[in-house]
Every structure is written in structure tokens, then in C-alpha cells.
Amino acid sequence: MKRTNILLLLFLLVVVTGIASAQNENNLKISGELLTDERLLLNEKNDWAWNENRLTLQLDKRITDNSKFYSEVWLRNIGLPKITQSSDLYNKGIIDPYNIEIREAYIQLYGVLTKNLDVSIGRQRIVWGTADKLNPTDNLNPLDLEDILDFGRRRGSDAINLNYYIKNDFSLQGFFIPFFRPANMPVGIFSNALNSTMELPQGMILKEFSDTLLMPGYNLGESSTAGLKFKGFAKGVDFSASYVWGYDGLPFVTKNTFIPVDTLGGTNINSQLSFARTHIIGADLATSIAGIGFWAEAAAFIPENDVIMTNDLSAFYPMSPIPVTQDSLILDKTKPYLKFVIGCDYNFANGSYLNLQYMHGFIHERGNDNLNDYFFLRYEMNFAGGKLKVAPIGGGFIVTDWNNIKDNYALVYMPEIVYKATINSEISLSTVIFNGNGDNLFANLKDYNMFMFKLKYSF
Amino acid sequence: MKFTISKALMTVLILTGGILFANVQDTSSVLKKMDDVMYSPKDMTGINRIVLIDKNGKEEIREAIMQQKGTDKRMFRFTAPASQSGIAVLSLPNDVMYLYLPAFGKERRISTSVKSQNFAGTDFSYDDMGAETFSNEYTSKLLRTEANVFVLELRPKGRSDYSKIIVNVNKNNYYPELMEFYDKGNKKSKEAKYTFIKIGKYWNASEIEMTDLKKNHTTKMQMSNVKYDTGLTDDDFTVRKLKR
Structure with missing residues (x-):
């Protein structure tokens, strides 16, 4: 009897230990990082340009052998207090601005129906493209332009994402995003960085400006985004071809209504903005030749309809029996525009790293006539066994008119030093110097040269 | 007399040639046996604890799960420290390598x-971590025989960071005990000490202690x-698995 009890106890112990061990493996894993990001303008007063304290929480749980849950949440103090009246002192959100953001939260199922099919459902980031951070084919998730210097950042989308693997070297991806969400625009000192300037006719003085944004209707036909991608590997080359039926996440001005308010030329303007349904055909490749990594990526953007901007001047001609309008063609549906990136990188034996990219058409540029040329370069050196990383050369050269470079260029210089203070924390010191002439994104930032401090702690 | 000299010379030449041939054959068979010991399992899975020791004796520890199939497929996924957790490297035949960085959410092809x-x-180096057999990559020459080891000199057949490697191969079990790596200037730059234990029918490098003599920095890889x-299977060494 005693012997039977001992055996039973041992059996229970083995079972319980087994369950405990299985539970350990399936436990919710919490990881993440703390980021402190402070930026100071290099102007006379050294104004603070950016303040962000971000706690990223990553929750990861294996549900079964063939499924998992993943989520990434940002808890942030961001921005500087904008207190203008005493009542603001009663609002903690104004004194100490904060926000919470669910970047991703999805379930991933492996081998659904067939062992070759993986499905992810929920808010997720679907990353496309072989280029480095600047990816013309990466158009599924909305642009997150909050920090204009964090190129290529996008928000997660609520989506269903299917990946079917054909043998090991080929796959077919299909996805569906039911709700359109536009890009969010830069904040803080960068808030006007992407706004184009409006030239008014001679004698007209802008008094008030307002706008109306027309969102696509929230129904299956209007708000959906869908697409396909075929990806493969052959003869040492990774390649893909893709198609997206989606929206350009940045709105176009489709109508300006001019209303005179006085006899001195004072005018109020109301702009109507809307989003253009766009077909995007993309392709990319990556390979390594003679030790050098090469990549190329291109996307052709084809608007479903012509994008026309109408200036309505009827209020100036009250006696006219018909509306007085002027139309300008912004995008011609018969003339796709092509954005592309080619780049290469090389790792030197001494641990240093060189990365070069040429890009035609930045993230906010649309239409063949508005695409500019960007050359980016970064050279990094490692010291003290990788504890210290120095990037003495980093930045870009931008040309907006090759016929008159002197008046239409920008230079961005971004040297950086990264010190790994402990195994899980690193401190980064960098500066950004903008210079240039003409109307382009980076030349317009030349009053915002800054010093940046970042601390990142991973846990 | 002439005939006798010629005959003697011929005999010496034949004998020398025979010895040389025997030497080459022996060393290549020793190297082949060493490869067999190191790479004979069809596949392997294990936990790799990496201890980095700087010149002041300060230690830093990393952990990774390692999977390997044959001599040319390997997956390396870091589990610690937190700053590197989730970073994974997939090595495939013909120098195809992918890096997965969780922060970017996509795989990236690494230049060779x-x-x-x-x-x-x-x-x-990434090259040291590769699983290509030594007999494929190096020619060998027997330098000497010591009490317990054959001392071989390996010269690269193709491009390499090393001008030569001197390896001490255990006489009884044919696993390497010590490797000395010489840079292009023929100066000893690195040294690896191996500890092997037998697991089932295979010899396993339970610890490799690699010292960079120039930097005075040591790494211990403990399995x-x-x-x-x-x-x-090959399905376990794909970009699909890399991203999981």
C-alpha cells in the first residue's frame, strides 16, 4: 500500500512538474524599454525642442504550440506644457502631457487549415520593403509623422494578414485592413514642416483660414485597404512583387473657397481636403555581391481618379450666373509616379559600417513633378568592444532642382555617439544641422538645428 | 657506380614521395575525422551561454537558443540580455544570412x-561561427605529434581572415583541443580552447574559450x-521561422 502511495505521489509530482513547466513556457512575458528623448535647439536661447519619456511595454504570450499573442503599448509623457491661463493649472494633462497608445495587439496562428498558412489578426505592423527605413513599398500602415526625424515610423493597423508559404523559398501574402486611418502629422516645432506654402494672387490678404477634411465613408467599399505580395528567393537574390489597393494617407487640397471680407483685399479661405484612393504596384530585391549588400525598391503610385484642386472665386463675382472656378490638375490618373530607393552597405573588418542610399521621392512627395532626389550616407565606427559607437558621418544631401542646385538643395548633417553604459542601457548624443536653399522639407528646417540626448533602457 | 647512385636516388625519391603522400593523406584524414567529430550529428539544439570577459576581468553574459542542421544551416536566437532578446540570425548555404531585429519587425539580408x-x-567572427567543415576550407599539414595530440597547420583554400590555423587534435577521439589563429601578417591573433564531453554517441563542445590576443578580450561559449x-527539417531554417 505504502509503495503504491509513493508511486502515486511520484506520478502526481511528475504530472504537476510537467504542467508547471508547460505553464512557465506559456507564461505571459513582459519586456520593453524606457526611452528618454530630449532635444535642444542650437539657437540663441537654446529653446527645448522635444521632450519625450516613453515606456514601451511588450507583452508576449505563447497560447499553444501554434499560436501566440503579442502586444506593444506606449505610455508616454510627450511635449512641453502649454499653460496659458490659470484654469490650465487644474488640468494635469496640460501641465504634464501624456498619452497611451496601443501600437500593436494581435493573435498569430501558425499552420491554419494547412501547415503552410499563418494568420495574424488584430492591430499589427506589416512591414514591407528591403531598403533601410525609407521604403516606398511600405504603404499598408498609416504614416506616423509625429517625429519627423524618425523616418519611416508607422502605426499599427487593425488587419487580417495571411501568409502562405510555398516550399521554403516562396510565399504569398494577402491582407485586409477594414478601416482607413490617415497619417498623423508632425507635432511640436515640426508641426508646419510638411505644410506647403500657399501663394495668393496679388492684392489678396489672408485674414482667416479654415479647412474641412473629408474622410472616406466607413463602409466596406470606401474605407478598406487590401493587397497581395509574392516573395521569393532565387540565385542568391531575395525579391518580391506587390500590389496595394489603398489610400494615400496624406490628404490633398481639393477645393479652396475664397471669401472677400473687406475692400482692402482681405480674404478668408476655406480649404477642403480629401484622400485619394490609390493603386500601388511595388517590387524590391536584396542581395550580396562581393561582400557588399545591395538593395533596390520601387513603387508606382496610380491614383484611381484624377486629383483636381478647384479654386472657387464665386464670392468675388456675386453677379455671375455661374460659379467662377479655376481647376488645377494635381495628379493625373493616367500618369503614375514612381518612387524608388537603391542602396548598399558594407561591414569593414575593423568593425566599422558604411550605408549609402539614394531615394527618389520622399514619404510626403506625390506626383512626378514633385519628387526630389535624396542621397543618404552613414558611417559608423565601433570602439571598446562595441561599447562605444561613433557615427562621424551621417546625413543627407537633397536636390530639388538639378538645373539650379545652388538655390534648390538641402544638407543634413547628423553625427552621433552611442555609449552602451550597461548591458541593457545606452546613451546617445547627436546633433542635427540643417542647411539649404529653396522650398524643401529639410531646407525649411534650417532654423531648427539641434542637440539631441537619448537614453534607452531595455528590460 | 652511376647506376647505383641513380637507383639509390630513385629509391630515396620514391620513399620521400611516399612519406610525403602518406603525411598528406594522414593529415587530411585526421582533419576529416575532426570534422566528423564536430559535424557528425544530423541536427542539434541547445542553449548557448556566452560569457564576455574584458581585459579587467569584467563579465557580461548573453544567452541564445541555437539550432543547427548539417553543416550549413544554423539559427541563433538571443534570449538575454533584454537589449538583445529576440534578435535572431539565420545562416543558410552559400553565405546567405538574415538578421531579424524585433524593433524593425522584418528580416534583413546581411551582406557577406x-x-x-x-x-x-x-x-x-561570423566566419568562426559558420559550420563549414575545416577539410573543405583548409589544406592541412602535420607539424608534429605530441603525447596526446596531432598538431596540424591549416592553410585557407580561398578567402579568409586568417593566414593559417594551428590546431591540436586529440589523438584518441579526434576533437580539437586548441586552435591558434594567425592573421594576414602571420601573427597569432586569437586562440580557442575547447572542452568536449560525450553526449550519447556524439562529442559535444561544451565550452569554447576564444581569446582575442590583440584586445585581451575573452569569450566563453558554453552549451x-x-x-x-x-x-x-529545412522548414526550421527559414525566414518564416526566423520571424516567429
Whole structure:
């Protein structure tokens, strides 16, 4: 009897230990990082340009052998207090601005129906493209332009994402995003960085400006985004071809209504903005030749309809029996525009790293006539066994008119030093110097040269 | 007299040639046996604990799960420290390598120039971490025989960061005990000490201690929970698995 009890106890112990061990493996894993990001303008007063304290929480749980849950949440103090009246002192959100953001939260199922099919459902980031951070084919998730210097950042989308693997070297991806969400625009000192300037006719003085944004209707036909991608590997080359039926996440001005308010030329303007349904055909490749990594990526953007901007001047001609309008063609549906990136990188034996990219058409540029040329370069050196990383050369050269470079260029210089203070924390010191002439994104930032401090702690 | 000299010379030449041939054959068979010891399992899974020791004796520890199939497929996934957790490297035949960085959410093809760089801050280069057999990559010459080891000199057949490697091969079990790596200037640059234990029918390098003599920095790679021949397939060494 005693012997039977001992055996039973041992059996229970083995079972319980087994369950405990299985539970350990399936436990919710919490990881993440703390980021402190402070930026100071290099102007006379050294104004603070950016303040962000971000706690990223990553929750990861294996549900079964063939499924998992993943989520990434940002808890942030961001921005500087904008207190203008005493009542603001009663609002903690104004004194100490904060926000919470669910970047991703999805379930991933492996081998659904067939062992070759993986499905992810929920808010997720679907990353496309072989280029480095600047990816013309990466158009599924909305642009997150909050920090204009964090190129290529996008928000997660609520989506269903299917990946079917054909043998090991080929796959077919299909996805569906039911709700359109536009890009969010830069904040803080960068808030006007992407706004184009409006030239008014001679004698007209802008008094008030307002706008109306027309969102696509929230129904299956209007708000959906869908697409396909075929990806493969052959003869040492990774390649893909893709198609997206989606929206350009940045709105176009489709109508300006001019209303005179006085006899001195004072005018109020109301702009109507809307989003253009766009077909995007993309392709990319990556390979390594003679030790050098090469990549190329291109996307052709084809608007479903012509994008026309109408200036309505009827209020100036009250006696006219018909509306007085002027139309300008912004995008011609018969003339796709092509954005592309080619780049290469090389790792030197001494641990240093060189990365070069040429890009035609930045993230906010649309239409063949508005695409500019960007050359980016970064050279990094490692010291003290990788504890210290120095990037003495980093930045870009931008040309907006090759016929008159002197008046239409920008230079961005971004040297950086990264010190790994402990195994899980690193401190980064960098500066950004903008210079240039003409109307382009980076030349317009030349009053915002800054010093940046970042601390990142991973846990 | 002439005939006798010629005959004697011929005999010497034949004998010398025979000895030389025997030497080459012996060393290549020793090297082949060493490869067999190191790479004979069909596949392997294990936990790799990496201890980095700087010149002041300060230690830094990393952990990774390692999977390997044959001599040319390997997956390396970091589990610690937190700053590197989730970073994974997939090595495939013909120098095809992918890096997965969770922060970017996508795989990235790595240029082959990375092979000469140190792997994840260790004293091993990506090339050292490769699983290509020594007999494929090097020619061998027997330098001497010591009490317990054959001392071989390996010269690269193709491009390499090393001008030569001197390896001490255990006479009884044919695993390497010590490797000395010489740079292009023929100066000893690195040294690896091996500790092998037998797990089932295979010899396992339970610890490799690699010292970079120029930097005075040491890396210990310690393997535990090693499982052999668990039936890993080519499907386990794909970009799909890398991103999981």
C-alpha cells in the first residue's frame, strides 16, 4: 500500500512538474524599454525642442504550440506644457502631457487549415520593403509623422494578414485592413514642416483660414485597404512583387473657397481636403555581391481618379450666373509616379559600417513633378568592444532642382555617439544641422538645428 | 657506380614521395575525422551561454537558443540580455544570412562582408561561427605529434581572415583541443580552447574559450541542454521561422 502511495505521489509530482513547466513556457512575458528623448535647439536661447519619456511595454504570450499573442503599448509623457491661463493649472494633462497608445495587439496562428498558412489578426505592423527605413513599398500602415526625424515610423493597423508559404523559398501574402486611418502629422516645432506654402494672387490678404477634411465613408467599399505580395528567393537574390489597393494617407487640397471680407483685399479661405484612393504596384530585391549588400525598391503610385484642386472665386463675382472656378490638375490618373530607393552597405573588418542610399521621392512627395532626389550616407565606427559607437558621418544631401542646385538643395548633417553604459542601457548624443536653399522639407528646417540626448533602457 | 647512385636516388625519391603522400593523406584524414567529430550529428539544439570577459576581468553574459542542421544551416536566437532578446540570425548555404531585429519587425539580408566582423560583440567572427567543415576550407599539414595530440597547420583554400590555423587534435577521439589563429601578417591573433564531453554517441563542445590576443578580450561559449538528432527539417531554417 505504502509503495503504491509513493508511486502515486511520484506520478502526481511528475504530472504537476510537467504542467508547471508547460505553464512557465506559456507564461505571459513582459519586456520593453524606457526611452528618454530630449532635444535642444542650437539657437540663441537654446529653446527645448522635444521632450519625450516613453515606456514601451511588450507583452508576449505563447497560447499553444501554434499560436501566440503579442502586444506593444506606449505610455508616454510627450511635449512641453502649454499653460496659458490659470484654469490650465487644474488640468494635469496640460501641465504634464501624456498619452497611451496601443501600437500593436494581435493573435498569430501558425499552420491554419494547412501547415503552410499563418494568420495574424488584430492591430499589427506589416512591414514591407528591403531598403533601410525609407521604403516606398511600405504603404499598408498609416504614416506616423509625429517625429519627423524618425523616418519611416508607422502605426499599427487593425488587419487580417495571411501568409502562405510555398516550399521554403516562396510565399504569398494577402491582407485586409477594414478601416482607413490617415497619417498623423508632425507635432511640436515640426508641426508646419510638411505644410506647403500657399501663394495668393496679388492684392489678396489672408485674414482667416479654415479647412474641412473629408474622410472616406466607413463602409466596406470606401474605407478598406487590401493587397497581395509574392516573395521569393532565387540565385542568391531575395525579391518580391506587390500590389496595394489603398489610400494615400496624406490628404490633398481639393477645393479652396475664397471669401472677400473687406475692400482692402482681405480674404478668408476655406480649404477642403480629401484622400485619394490609390493603386500601388511595388517590387524590391536584396542581395550580396562581393561582400557588399545591395538593395533596390520601387513603387508606382496610380491614383484611381484624377486629383483636381478647384479654386472657387464665386464670392468675388456675386453677379455671375455661374460659379467662377479655376481647376488645377494635381495628379493625373493616367500618369503614375514612381518612387524608388537603391542602396548598399558594407561591414569593414575593423568593425566599422558604411550605408549609402539614394531615394527618389520622399514619404510626403506625390506626383512626378514633385519628387526630389535624396542621397543618404552613414558611417559608423565601433570602439571598446562595441561599447562605444561613433557615427562621424551621417546625413543627407537633397536636390530639388538639378538645373539650379545652388538655390534648390538641402544638407543634413547628423553625427552621433552611442555609449552602451550597461548591458541593457545606452546613451546617445547627436546633433542635427540643417542647411539649404529653396522650398524643401529639410531646407525649411534650417532654423531648427539641434542637440539631441537619448537614453534607452531595455528590460 | 652511376647506376647505383641513380637507383639509390630513385629509391630515396620514391620513399620521400611516399612519406610525403602518406603525411598528406594522414593529415587530411585526421582533419576529416575532426570534422566528423564536430559535424557528425544530423541536427542539434541547445542553449548557448556566452560569457564576455574584458581585459579587467569584467563579465557580461548573453544567452541564445541555437539550432543547427548539417553543416550549413544554423539559427541563433538571443534570449538575454533584454537589449538583445529576440534578435535572431539565420545562416543558410552559400553565405546567405538574415538578421531579424524585433524593433524593425522584418528580416534583413546581411551582406557577406559581415563575416569578418565579430558576432554580437563576441570574440568569434561570423566566419568562426559558420559550420563549414575545416577539410573543405583548409589544406592541412602535420607539424608534429605530441603525447596526446596531432598538431596540424591549416592553410585557407580561398578567402579568409586568417593566414593559417594551428590546431591540436586529440589523438584518441579526434576533437580539437586548441586552435591558434594567425592573421594576414602571420601573427597569432586569437586562440580557442575547447572542452568536449560525450553526449550519447556524439562529442559535444561544451565550452569554447576564444581569446582575442590583440584586445585581451575573452569569450566563453558554453552549451547546455544539448539535444542531437531531434529531426529538425529545412522548414526550421527559414525566414518564416526566423520571424516567429
